[in-house]
Amino acid sequence: MLEEIDVQVQELLRTVNQRALQHLDGSSYQVDTKSSYSDLVTTIDRQNEQELDRRLREIDPGCRILSEEGFGNQQLSDLSGHVWIVDPLDGTLNFVKQHANFGVMLALYIDGRPTLGYIMDAVKQDLYHGGNGWGVFKNDQPLAAPADASLRDSLIAIGRSLVLDNVANLPQVARHASGLRMYGSAAMEMIGMLTGELGAYISYLRPWDLAPGRVLAEELGLTVKSIDDDGINVLSSNLVLVATERASQDILRLTD
Amino acid sequence: MLEEIDVQVQELLRTVNQRALQHLDGSSYQVDTKSSYSDLVTTIDRQNEQELDRRLREIDPGCRILSEEGFGNQQLSDLSGHVWIVDPLDGTLNFVKQHANFGVMLALYIDGRPTLGYIMDAVKQDLYHGGNGWGVFKNDQPLAAPADASLRDSLIAIGRSLVLDNVANLPQVARHASGLRMYGSAAMEMIGMLTGELGAYISYLRPWDLAPGRVLAEELGLTVKSIDDDGINVLSSNLVLVATERASQDILRLTD
Structure with missing residues (x-):
């Protein structure tokens, strides 16, 4: 069915x-x-x-x-x-x-x-x-599960306004990564996570930006969590972190 | 010859x-x-x-x-x-x-x-x-010369450290653009300028990062100038702006 x-x-x-x-x-x-x-x-x-x-x-x-x-x-x-x-x-x-x-x-x-x-x-x-x-x-x-890369060993993507407005200490997160990338499309950035090209992706996402990538990222064992709230509400917008387990731990230490 | x-x-x-x-x-x-x-x-x-x-x-x-x-x-x-x-x-x-x-x-x-x-x-x-x-x-x-787009109507690329360290008011420039992109390669960003996908590219460039794109950008009528010095010294590193004429004027008003 x-x-x-x-x-x-x-x-x-x-x-x-x-x-x-x-x-x-x-x-x-x-x-x-x-x-x-x-x-x-x-x-x-x-x-x-x-x-x-x-x-x-x-x-x-x-x-x-x-x-x-x-x-x-x-x-x-x-x-x-x-x-x-x-x-x-x-x-x-x-x-x-x-x-x-x-x-x-x-x-x-x-x-x-x-x-x-x-x-x-x-x-x-x-x-x-x-x-x-x-x-x-x-x-x-x-697709194989991406390698469990650390923040320091990862390219990461962060939404423009989160960096420019210094939300949740994210500029500091960007400094600790191998490199910062901005593609301007959740679809492209989620694909980067699935293929292991990116080690983390942090953005303010609406339901349709998040839901498809969330299913696929979780299926591959990647971490998907809200960093401005207790949990993800699929029906509203969320500040979301998608990351390898290690990069996720590195990032949450910096954003806490 | x-x-x-x-x-x-x-x-x-x-x-x-x-x-x-x-x-x-x-x-x-x-x-x-x-x-x-x-x-x-x-x-x-x-x-x-x-x-x-x-x-x-x-x-x-x-x-x-x-x-x-x-x-x-x-x-x-x-x-x-x-x-x-x-x-x-x-x-x-x-x-x-x-x-x-x-x-x-x-x-x-x-x-x-x-x-x-x-x-x-x-x-x-x-x-x-x-x-x-x-x-x-x-x-x-x-290739045709790219359209003379304004900053507001352009996607632009800026190097990570220039944004994170707030060099030359560039975060403010980033806010005024249609969108901010980071590809992590001068070659890719210069190509974006030649094809009109980007309206401006600002980065700290070494001689080999700058020289090839400079020739091609100038040949297409794009502006290439140093924004931390009087002129470009090909033998050393430069903070360089490559842009359409209009975007260049918009940006230099913000960085002055």
């Missing part, structure tokens, strides 16, 4: 991704701003989301959907049953300015349990997927 | 790049630290440099060479004649940790004049090259 859903969702993601790629030249979509001049949405975000929402309801009848641009069930107050969390185009600024470094992400939570996660690297057309005890795959290849 | 050198140097870069790619799996090279635990050099850096230096002396007899790992003429005190500036592997930390986002870079200065520049995106195998009034090419395709 879940296996069948999984196969169809993978196919759906590849289809939706094709549309985004067809519009990469920038001539055929429209860009609007949302909360600020750097918070963009394009007609591609909206078209992707409408197709994802429509098809998920066919693939998984009776499911509820929490999605970024507002076409899902926006009034979700609990996580009972099958809940899909949808980011139709993550890294919209990169999509518009770089024509690279953006992705499409989905997660399935069942009765609140992080169950399946999907992150599509749009330009490379690599689909990272898994969960539910099945492991994590890059397309058809199983 | 210069055309002939150019053809041979392009071929040389593709050959040297193949070696770096063959060693991407990490099993067949050795890593040492230099000035700090995040300043790495591998046996690939050294092999690349030795081959580049040897072949450049054959292709351009009588030239002098300034190169990162010390196999060139390290005692250069002037820029008379043909001087090649060589970065055999830029982004060594990315090479080791990410197996991506690193490059090989070369520049030719003739009697102090920035003349030819070469930046090879190693993994994508894209060679950006040009100068001398010939224009800038990505492989065989001529």
Whole structure:
């Protein structure tokens, strides 16, 4: 049952991704701003989301959907049953300015349990997927758990405002890492965690930024925790640390 | 004459790049630290440099060479004649940790004049090259001059320590941009400038980090200037701003 859903969702993601790629030249979509001049949405975000929402309801009848641009069930107050969390185009600024470094992400939570996660690297057309005890795959290849690197031996990614506003002593964390990277897309940064390119990722994440990567990171034995609260609330935004076990300990010593 | 050198140097870069790619799996090279635990050099850096230096002396007899790992003429005190500036592997930390986002870079200065520049995106195998009034090419395709974007409408890249140490009010510059990116490789960040993905790049650059990108950026009409000194000294390190004309004006208002 879940296996069948999984196969169809993978196919759906590849289809939706094709549309985004067809519009990469920038001539055929429209860009609007949302909360600020750097918070963009394009007609591609909206078209992707409408197709994802429509098809998920066919693939998984009776499911509820929490999605970024507002076409899902926006009034979700609990996580009972099958809940899909949808980011139709993550890294919209990169999509518009770089024509690279953006992705499409989905997660399935069942009765609140992080169950399946999907992150599509749009330009490379690599689909990272898994969960539910099945492991994590890059397309058809199983991924090994990343090495348990320390902070000092890791490249890490931190969101811009957390560094500039000196939140939770994070500039100090950045100094202690091998290097600091900023990609501007939770999809890209979560993929960096899954492949071991990054040893830690710290950002203020909304539900659709976090849920898919959380499923996959936890499936690989990585630590995923809130650092501004007692636990992660999937329905709201969280300041989240994703890290190897060792880097997580190194970082929490500095942020305490 | 210069055309002939150019053809041979392009071929040389593709050959040297193949070696770096063959060693991407990490099993067949050795890593040492230099000035700090995040300043790495591998046996690939050294092999690349030795081959580049040897072949450049054959292709351009009588030239002098300034190169990162010390196999060139390290005692250069002037820029008379043909001087090649060589970065055999830029982004060594990315090479080791990410197996991506690193490059090989070369520049030719003739009697102090920035003349030819070469930046090879190693993994994508894209060679950006040009100068001398010939224009800038990505492989065989001529690149158009990037749009003259403002700071507010640009993604920008700034080196980690410049942000963390609040050098020249650069955190404030970062706040005013559309987004802040850090790739950890001057080669990758310079390519971002050439393609228009970035509107500004600010970093403390050594001669081999700066010279190739400077030739190409200036050829495309981008601004390249020192922001800690009166002018760029090619033989020493500089705090350098590469930017569109508009972003450059916006940034210099904030850093003054």
